[in-house]
Amino acid sequence: MKQIESFLTDQSFLKLTRLIAASSFIITLIVLIWATNKSFDFTDESFYAIGYYFNLDIDNTVIFFHKIYNFFFGFLNFTLLQNRLLAIILTLACSLTLAYNSLLYFNLKDKFLLLTTTSTIGFLGYFIYPMALSYNSIGALLIMLIISATLNYLNKRKKVMLFLIGFLATLIVLNKFTNLLFLVLGLIGVLFFNYKEFKFSKKGLALSTGILVIGTLFPLLILFPSIKELKELINGFFYGLSLSTSHDLGEMISRFNNELLRLLSFSIYLIPIITLLMLLTFSKKALFLKHQSLIISITIILTFLFLEYSTHGFTGPYNVSVFYYLIFLTSLSLILFYNKKIKAKKEFLFGLVFIVTPFIISLGTNNSLFIHFTFNGGVFGLGLFLIISNIPNNRLKYLLIIITVLTASFQISYNKINNPYRSEALTFQTEEITNIPYLKGIKTTPEIATTINELKELKNHPAKKVFLCSHQLGVSLVLDKQPLFFSWIDKSSYHLISDYLENKKEELDQSILFFIPSNKEEKATIISELSTSKQLNFLSNYRYMKSIKINETFLDIYGLKNIEIRNDAILK
Secondary structure, rough: EEEEEEEEEEHHHHHHHHHHHHHHHHHHHHHHHHHEOOOOOOOOHHHHHHHHHHHOOOOOOOOHHHHHHHHHHHHHHHHHHHHHHEEEEHHHHHHHHHHHHHHHHHHOOOHHHHHHHHHHHHHHHHHHHOOOOHHHHHHHHHHHHHHHHHHHHHOOOHHHHHHHHHHHHHHHHHOHHHHHHHHHHHHHHHHHHOOOOOOOOOOOOOOOHHHHHHHHHHHHHOOOOOOOHHHHHHHHHHHHHOOOOOHHHHHHHHHHHHHHHHHHHHHHHHHHHHHHHHHHHHHHOHHHHHHHHHHHHHHHHHHHHHHHHHHHOOOOOOOOOOHHHHHHHHHHHHHHHHOOOOOOHHHHHHHHHHHHHHHHHHHOOOOOHHHHHHHHHHHHHHHHHHHHOOOOHHHHHHHHHHHHHHHHHHHHHHHHOOOOOOOOOOOOEEEEOOOOOHOOOEEHHHHHHHHHHHHHHHOOOOOEEEEEOOOOOOOHHHHHEEOOOOOOOOHHHHHHHHHHHHHHHHHHOOOOEEEEEEOHHHHHHHHHHHHHOOOOOOOHHHEEEEEEEEEEEEEEEEEEEEOOOOOOOOOO
């Protein structure tokens, strides 16, 4: 034991930890860049990409992430591949910015470890969500920037940071209005932890408040430059809110409660560690006292090796965040063990705030609590690092960091390669998509490539728009035709089709291609709704053309009867 402990000195263990943290970060980044040109998702990722490619905003929406993206990046006309690279670059930049401002504000000794650890865990979202920017990933980027700007202001008191905080706050509410709760609780937290440091005169308080308000209003002026657009924003928001039937408050509270209990249930795995710490607390044996650090280290390693093995590296979609929760509890136990009580240090308190951020963000959304841990990996990772840094024993602190970054790198890399979002393993994505500029350079599976080639035969069809009454929204990108409705239409919203048609009267006289689920019951409901529009005259003017299979979904294609069929224009 003496030889082991003398070999693993604090300094040598620190060097080993830095090497492993750097390697984990580099491997993760290489895998993500390698994966950018592989797989094409007809569903969620295509939904985001449609808005970016056609410069559209969602019909009757309560979120405006497409408008935010198109204002800042739309003029670049990025392809899907370039958008994926943009998402990686922005995630890395925001994670590093968050870590850098944390170094300025907190009393942390090892800058390199904070930068690499936060950046690696910041990519955790790529474990589950599509690689192109979504409203969840844009929200996560904005949250990191808001926290960075706040820490910068608390450290340097620069007034420009107040403008930036207000600017970002408005963007994040426009991106997803439920983030308003995060802003309110965040403001309360900042005032609570720093009220003694704020020494404003009445004039200074008025000036600071004015700058913050100007920053808050500025995004509205640049995104909605006219009174008419601002009124449309307000009316569209409340109308979209009234149509949102999938965000029932009672259901969300119930789901949040169930998922929180499920998360807490995993605490049972830490019984060996907690038991050992209790025994060491009361033990008076010289051997245990002399080698307690090594004994604890071995127990932690064995516990987490067992967890990694039994849970397959926490690679299940609802298990990925459990690992970090267990590391958090282990850290709290070690802090209590060595200090006998938790000191209310600034790093510790802010660490707790950052760790509960995913809980706050998940409120008001129908996304899983577990998924929000991955979306907000950067903030959560920073919070976890701040908690771990409060462990007095350096070797145990470095050990937990090593376990954390290795697992994060494995989770991200393994799942991105073997379980990409709604697709087969990336090693099977060998067929390059051709003759579609937006999808240039993207490779997919032979099956999807065949489907895309069938769809491409419809590119020259004179239809101006496509009606996509399914989740297979990638049809719009393949055909280079805008969707008639840019709304997520599924079984829960079929009854709204007639309302959507009423709002699209001026476009119904154009030629339209209809992609309707082949299921008899769904098809009958949709056609019944389409038949309510006299301007469309669906039954009189449109006819069945062909069926097509996209992934596991069968769709029937309908087009105008009076359009002459050409072999190079439509499916044979």
